[in-house]
Amino acid sequence: MDELTTPVRQQHKFDVGRLQRYLSVKLSSETLTVRQYSAGQSNPTFLIQTPTRSYVLRKKPPGELLPGAHKVDREYLVQKALFAAGFPVPQPLLHCTDVEVIGTEFYLMEHVKGRIFRDLRLPGVSPAERAALYVAAVEVLAKLHSLDLASLNLEGYGRGPGYCKRQVSTWTKQYTAAAHRDIPAMNELSDWLIKNLPANDNGVTLVHGDFRLDNLIFHPTEARVMAVLDWELSTTGQPLADLAYFLMPHYWPRGLNVVTGIPTVGDLISIYCRCRGIPAALPQLNFYLALSVFKMAGIAQVCTASVFFARSLTGPAAAEEHSLFLQTAEGQAVLQQVKDFMRQCVLPAQEVICAHRYTLYNNNNVYLCVQVKAREAGLWNLFLPAVSGLSQLDYAYIAEETGRCFFAPEVFNCQAPDTGNMEVLHMFGSEEQKKKWLEPLLRGEIRSCFCMTEPDVASSDATNMECTLHRDEDSYVINGKKWWSSGMCFYFCYVYMEKKHTSHHQENCRVFFWHGQHSMILVPMDTPGVKLVRPLTVFGQDDAIHGGHFEVHFENVRVPVSNIILGEGRGFEIAQGRLGPGRLHHCMRAVGLAELALELLCQRAATRRTFGKKLYQHEVVAHWVAECRLMIEQTRLLTLHAAHALDTVGSRAARKQIAMIKVAAARMACKVVDCAIQVYGGAGVSQDFPLAQMYSYVRTLRIADGPDEVHLSSIALLELRDQLKKAQAKL
Incomplete structure (x- = not known):
């Protein structure tokens, strides 16, 4: 699979079956798989593969969008014209405006195989090839700017003269619409740009609008551009804006000029001008560089805001600060519900419980009352994606909020060790085990423990464990000691999760083969031979608010064979999924x-x-x-x-x-x-x-x-x- 792709992100998932039915009419009836490109954040981009062909799909992001942004129809139009003219772009195949297919407008193009360099320093490439790649990039940019608009049938594609003034105005409006707080430096830069527009703002060619090295696909072995990608910002106007945007990384604090082989700004400008047949002197280059920086800031803000338009002012502060890791719309809605519930119900209850922790909490009166309210509000089992529909990233913000109260996780049935045990049963349990144990856990009717650590050995090395498990006809017999088994003191606790050696391991190979020597098995609390020896304190204090931690002894404890999870020797495999x-x-x-x-x-x-x-x-x-x-x-x-x-x-x-x-x-x-x-x-x-x-x-x-x-x-x-x-x- 393409190393630049990942599984489709939660917020961008769509009905693959519906897409396949649509493409079977338009292109091919072959079965397809879908993965998402890690780049292409503005208009989400996907690799569509069939047994015989590969395609790339670009679509609008979901949700309400900023005006004028994410125009995939323009991308399709310009790529179609350029491909017909022999300019290196992926061949566009179809444009779909029917949002019923995948939820948004999209277009499909051929997949071009080659090299994409995300790091502009081109690590792993020789200095000579590094220079050749940059030369090829600037030459293809000059070729783009030399194309005749009339022959491309793109005369009405953009508004032509006055490009720089429109760009300053456009990105000021886009930034203002997307920004959730005022940044004086951006306001000052916008003012400076509008006061220092170039005297000659009438040059008109087709411009890419986002011409960067990482928007190019190079030949697998040659320094040749196979395709120019991402035409979302393309229009007609002043070509020097494109060139300055390409040169901008050279002016960053740690610019590219220090990397061996990368041509200097002067060399790149000379090559560009020679290819276009224009004088090498470029007046007001500083203006175009400043415009590039302003546009880059605007793009970053628009990309962040478009998917979550109109929610940035009401979303969590953490989401505003960390725009790389944003929740889905559903995640944000649940987070707000949790915040409101914490403020209205959980924190007031915590004050009562802490004031009377040795009387009220043991009776569960206050705690259970709040838990019932949470379940009625639908704030239940939020940790488990298969149940809640939330991603781990969604839940990260929610769990952070619950971390402000000691018993909040229990209120939402999201407490350890139950969460890990429910994950185990969900992923690895048999249908019988799920019905008997998982369903009551999900309903909050029982509680569970995870017994792993042992008092007589250093349990950080799992090969040291001495607790044994051996099969006797239709039962397993368990013997050993465990401690720090959390949750034992809850009176409705009913399930153990036991991790131990299987009986047939060889002592002399424990260090090397311990992965296959452990099993997990379900042990009901009332099974004969299960003995609660003593509760453990933490720093000398009772920790009953977390269900307590007990030392537990297993003395010839016998449970049915059907209670083992996944099979003998599969404990380590299960633990990795759980932890x-x-x-x-x-x-x-x-x-x-x-x-x-x-x-x-x-x-x-x-x-x-x-x-x-x-x-x-x-x-x-x-x-x-x-x-x-x-x-x-x-x-x-x-x-x-x-x-x-x-x-x-x-x-x-x-x-x-x-x-x-x-x-x-x-x-x-x-x-x-x-x-x-x-x-x-x-x-x-x-x-x-x-x-x-x-x-x-x-x-x-x-x-x-x-x-x-x-x-x-x-x-x-x-x-x-x-x-x-x-x-x-x-x-």
Whole structure:
């Protein structure tokens, strides 16, 4: 499969069967597969493959769009004219205006095989070829600007003279329509451009509008342009604007001129002018460069706003700040519902529960009342894409919000370890197991545990586990000790998830073959031989608010063979599927918890005085505030990146991102809460504020689901593997 493609993103999915039926009439009746290009964000672009041919589909994005943006009909029109004239573009095949087919207007073109360079420095290419590729690019641009509009039948394609003035006006309007906050520098640049328009603004050729190296397909082995892509911004007007846009990266702070082989601006201008037969002097080049920067900023803003038009002012602040990782429309709607529900129901209930935690919570009166309301509101099982319809990226923002309250995940039936156990049963359980265990879990009628860690061995190395499982006719018999089995003290807990060695492993090969020595099996709580030995405390304190953590002994526990999940020796395989999303959910909540801790820190720093001034006026405290904000923002981005990777490439391919955020989130939250405790002084470790409990929770995260050191070792191995692949690719 094309390395530049990914599975179709959730927000861009469409009915493939309906598309196939449409194409069977227009082109071919062959079965097709669809993947999405990682580039082509403005007008989503897809690779359509059949057993014999490949096509590329470009469509409008879903939702309400900004006026004048995403005109795929113009792209189709200009490519059709250029292909007929022999200019290198993909052959356009059909244009469909019937939105019933895939939900939006689209067009289809031939797939052109070749090289696309996303990195403008062209790594892995020799200096000589690097120079040849840039020369080929500027030559094809000169060829475009030399085409006769009349012979192309594109005389009415654009408005011609006055192009620069229209561009300044157009991008000012587009930026203003898309922007959700005022940026004075953009206003100043717009004013400067309109006051410094070129004296000669009447030159008219066909212009591409977004001519960049990464919009070109080069021959697989030759320095020759096979196709120019992305004609969304094409029109008729001043060609020097195209040239300046292509040259713009040379003027960036770390420009391209320092890379060996890439021609200088002067050389590229000389080649362009020679190909067009015009003088090499280009008056007012600075204006065209400034216009290019202004347009690039406008494009970035429009691409962000178009899909989520009219929602940017009401969406979450995090979504506004991190436009690379935006929720779907459904995700944003659910997030707003969760925020409202948290404010109206969950946070008031938390105050009551915390004030009477040893009486009311054990009776579940307040907690269960809020949970019933959440279920009635449809805010239930949000973590599971198959049930909620939300992506992991959607859920990331939601889980961050629930991280601001200790018991909020339980309210929405999104609590650990149940979430991971439900994922296991959903992905690997038999139909009988799903009916008996998964369905009641999804309804919130029972709770579950995951028993893995053992008290007598270092369980970070799973090969150490001593708990045994052996088959006896139609039953499995389990013996061993487990502890840190969370959720045991809930009176309605009913299911165990057990991970252990199978009975037939050989002692001398445990280190090398442990992946096949573990199994997962369902054990009802009331099975004879299951003994709750003792509850465990966290930092010496009861942790019943999370269902408690118990040491559990299994003494000749006998369960039916039908209770094993997937089969003997499949435990490690199952665990990898379970731990990807589960670990990420903890990290998402840790970001929300850290935000709350920083709020508490700032409130205290703004109201308490020491040595004649407010706490925040002491430089050390001010620096803590700044460092906390930096760490939270960095961790949120890493969390969203991991969620996006889970959605697009799956748990296995996203292992490094998940391992990185597992380490980073817990460390960050520990540091932020620790700073808050320090600002609160003695109050910070008292029961009057939630900080001590918050610290015990996030410090535990550095051990739960594997200690930091295990994840760091995994990250190192994965990074070394990736680096070696890069090195081999350059050879």
